[in-house]
Amino acid sequence: MDEEIIFRPIGYIRSPYGDVNDMPKSPRESGDVEAEMIINEEYLESMSSMQAGKEYMVLFHFHKSKGFKQKVPFRGDGPIKGLFSTHAPNRPNPIGVTTVKIVEINGNIIRFTGVDMLDGTPVLDIKDIL
Template sequence: MDEKIVFKPIGYIKSPFEDVKNMPKSTRESMDVEAEMIINEEYLESMSSMEVGEEYMVLFHFHKSEGFKQRVPFMGNGPIKGLFSTHAPNRPNPIGVSTIRITEINGNVIKFNGVDMLNGTPVLDIKDIL
């Protein structure tokens, strides 16, 4: 159970948000904000069926998170909840998931709305919403 798991990013987020304080708490707050995913070119074939206008789940690494608490304020300032009932970035395994809507695809660059990630965030995976 103490096995270490290592991930290699498939790309990175280019976001207007440099600081957690100014970042939206969820994609619902940022559907009018555009950002980019720069995907490593070795994964271009994996992007071949992605479509503009479609929604996808992006799994990413909360690369600026440190430590965690098991009970946190919901959305940063709401009622106290158990960590697993929130999207708080400080987690035992700092993995985030967001739903985004693609606005443009140009080679290995995916423009999207719904950014709630910091600039430079490593992308772990992208999944279609079925």
């Protein structure tokens, strides 16, 4: 159970947020702000059924995360909660998940709303919301 798991990013996020203090805490807070996922071209075929106007889950690596605490303030300044009841970025395995809405797909570039990731965030996977 302690074996190491290695993920390789399928792309990265180009976001207007360069600092965690400026970033929305959830996709609902980001409004109409747009960002882009730049997907490695080797995965173009995997993108073939994706559609503008649809929502997708994006799994990503909290690449600026350092350490973690088991209890944290909810949304950064709310009541103290157990880590697994939050979306806090500092986690034992710093994996994030969010829901985005696709605005446009142009080749390997996916423009979307619902951005709550930092610029340069590695994308691990994209899943359709069924």
